[in-house]
Structures are given as C-alpha cells and as structure tokens.
Amino acid sequence: ERTGAFLRSQGFDLQSDQKVGSLSIGGKQLVEIARALYRNAGILVFDEPTSALTDTEVHLLYQWIDRLRSEGKAIIYITHRMDEVFRLADRIVVLRDGANAGEFTALSEDGFRLPRSEVEPFLISAMVGREIRDVYPPRNLQIGEKPALEVSDLRVIHASGREIVKGLSFQVRPGEVLGLAGLLGAGRSETFEAIYGVLDGSGPRGSVYRVTGQIRVEGKSVSIGTPRSALDSRLAYVSEDRKGNGLVLGQSIRHNMALPTISAGRKDLASGGSWLSWLQFDREGVETDHWARELKLRAAHLDQSAGELSGGNQQKIVLAKWLLTEPRILFLDEPTRGVDVGAKVEIYQWVQRLASEGMAVVLASSEMPELLGLCHRILVLREGQVSAEFDSSEANQESIMKAASL
Secondary structure, three states: OHHHHHHHHHOOOOOOOOOHHHOOHHHHHHHHHHHHHHOOOOEEEEEOOOOOOOHHHHHHHHHHHHHHHHOOOEEEEEOOOHHHHHHHOOEEEEEEOOEEEEEEEOEOOOOOEOOHHHHHHHHHHHHHOOOOOOOOOOOOOOOOOOOOEEEEEEEEEEOOOOEEEEEEEEEEOOOOEEEEEOOOOOOHHHHHHHHOOOOOOOOOOOOOEEEEEEEEEOOEEEOOOOHHHHHHOOEEEEOOOHHHHHOOOOOEHHHHHHHHHHHOOOHHHEOOOOHHHHEOHHHHHHHHHHHHHHOOOOOOOOOOEHHHOOHHHHHHHHHHHHHOOOOOEEEEEOOOOOOOHHHHHHHHHHHHHHHHOOOEEEEEOOOHHHHHHHOOEEEEEEOOEEEEEEEOOOOOHHHHHHHHHO
16 A cells, blocks of 8 residues: 555556556566655665656656755766766766766756756767767668668457557668667567567466557568568567576577577588577688677677676677677667667668668667667657668657657
8 A cells, every 4th residue: 555655646657556567668677666665765875767657757757856856865866868867967977988988067056057068078089988979870871772671551469359569561671770669568569579579489488468550571471470470581680688688697698699590590600409509600710709709799708608798798799699690670768778878880881781781670669869860760669560660860849759758
C-alpha cells in the first residue's frame, strides 16, 4: 500500500504489483529511480538514468532532481548526454580511461548558467582527448535503385490479443540509412524483433507473440521465423539490450565475436568434432583480430571477458560479431545507448562507411540529433503505425516529436 501511494504521489506510471520482469527496459529504469527516491537518501547517484526513458519521463526526472536539490540532497549524475549535463549540472568532472581528465563549472560567478557554447568544446575535448569538429560524417550518396528489404503489412500481436505493430510497411535500399523514430512503446524494437525472427515461430519469445506480414530480401520473398533463418538471409540485428541479448558477458571477446558465424554454420570456421575442436582457431583469430583493429576496440587482449569492458567497447564487440557474418541488411536498435562521445563518433563513421559499401541500414534511436545526422529518411512510429515520413532535407526535431506524440 505504501509503495502504491508513493508511486501515485510521484507521478510514476507503475503498479506496485507488476512483475518487474514483464516491464520494458524503460519501465525497469523507472523502478530503479522510484526505489532510490523511496529510500529518501541524502546522497543519490544516477548512472545513465534516462537511457531508456521517453521525453515525458525524462522531464519528470528533471523535476524530481530539481526538488531533491532544493531539499539539500547531494546528487552525482553520470551521463553521456550533453543536454542533460547542461540542464542539470552545477559542476562537471570528466573521466577518461579511469582518471580525472578535467573539471569545469557550469555556473558563472554570480550563479547564472554559462552558455553551452562556451563550455561544450572544452568538455568534448577533455572527454575524447582531441577536438571533434564533425560529429556526423557526410551521408553516403550512392543509394541503389531496387530495395534491399521490403516489409509489407507487418503485424505483431501479443498473446493477450493486443496489436503492438499494426500493418507496418516500409522499404530500404542498398546504401541507405533509414531511421525509425518514436516514443517508448511505439513498436520500434518489436518491429526489429519480428523481422529478425525473435518473436515468431520457434524464436525466443514465439509463444508470447504472433507475427504476420510479408518480407522480401533483395526481391525474394523469405520466411523468417528464427534468428537462424534471418542470418541465412544475411540480416544482422544489434539489439538495444547489449548485455541481455547481445553478449555472453562471461565469455571472451573472441568467442563473442565468433558466435553468429558458428550459428550460421560457416564452413571456414568449422571443422567437425566437439564444440571446442569445431572452431578453426587460427582463422577465427585472424578475422576477430581484423575487426578488433578496424573498430578500434580497447581491451587488454581478445581473450579478456566481454563483461569487463566499457559500454562503448562492448557495443563494438556486438557490431564486430555481426560484421563477421557479412550481412547485406543491418538493424541497429539504440546503437549508442550508454556509449561515450568518442565511441559514438566512431560508430557514426562506421554506419556511413557500411552504407557507402552498399549495406542497407535501419536505425532506431531515441536521440533526435542521431537520426537527423545519420539518416537519409526517417519514419516516425506512433502506437505501432507510421504516423509520418521525412526526408533528411525536411526533417527537424519539432516535426518528428509532433508526429510521434500527437
């Protein structure tokens, strides 16, 4: 009863008897925040608290923090998002490679907030150890004429009968980066999971959802009911939850990179016998070493556990393991969530490089600048349907948010 009353009084859209495991990543994040507030602690540490929240929930969090500050609470707020830094922080400490790389004030001597333009260049320089003039690389201009992927009338129906994705249709061409925008619960992740075979048939959650619709890859109609069949169709999917779905954290970097190629049954990485003798370790080593260098992976060695690395380096492992499968279509779901500015820039460069090499990329992101800076076209989803489509030349944050929320 106390929990329910507290949740209502603080504006949380949560029920006290809900199973946490049934919540989305954003819902789980809200539970963590509610727990911290409920304890009435004098010192609160927020570690990337908005990474899975909607804009409405982020605004609510800001109000809570403003109130806590006025009550004399001490707050340490860890984030990669510059908007949050300049909205909340009085003082900013930059960490790089485990050391203090710089300390900055966000306030003038008379207590007013300094203009962001005065502080941000020094902040970014301290974060990455160099200047970043062009965060978003130039878009690939060589886009194919025929679609690499066509999705028609895609529907995702929960076992309860609720329709989560409602007749979604779109196409993406070779060399194109197509963005998916939308608020939490709009159906972006479910769209990716349905196409990739996670939600249907014998996929990991096939008993909970039913998927209908038509998928064509490079002009051919395909039936994708499992991730294995998606791999066979040369699709790759970087999940928003890299720790839960993208990596085996206790395994080495090298084995994480090799897992999809084992699953796809590539002859050049298999030699029969037991699982351990199955891998041709020399070939595996050459290919994983190559992608570790290409993606500038920062690790002591490739036999290091993936769970020991930073979020940015973990994301590079996930990207590398899919690039080893030589995909033609790449789905990226929140690819820079919990990733520092330097790693973000590197990932952005790779998105455009892959597009320039003829790969079709579908990118879902909650960060508007990311969508606007990388994508050729942006589809806005609202309640499982396309509410608007924008070309890169006409898209802006206001029009996208309006289409996503109204």
